[in-house]
Amino acid sequence: MTALAEYLASSNVTDAALAERVGCDRSMINKIKAGKAVPSLTLALAINRETGVSLESFVVAENPTGKPNDGGRAAEASPCSPPPGQGEAAFSEAAE
Secondary structure (H helix, E strand, O other), X not given: OOHHHHHHHHHOOOHHHHHHHXXXXXXXXXXXXOOOOOOOHHXXXXXXXXXXXXXXXXXXXXXXXXXXXXXXXXXXXXXXXXXXXXXXXXXXXXXX
């Protein structure tokens, strides 16, 4: 169960009510709650302000097997690693 699903279940707030307060469709809240969609940063911040659900809970979502949704690549890359297929040169140029 995602942190958003836990919040909604314990707070008696409906998907529709939260969607109205944060300015999105109920279906988007349902997808985020189910772990099937990742909100934009703007939407994640709005949900965080309304619910107190951490931003990290949207980024570090896990599937029912407990494995990262990225196919296991998260453990291979550091937070500062360039995207797969790009060398250090491309990463350095982008930072300048």
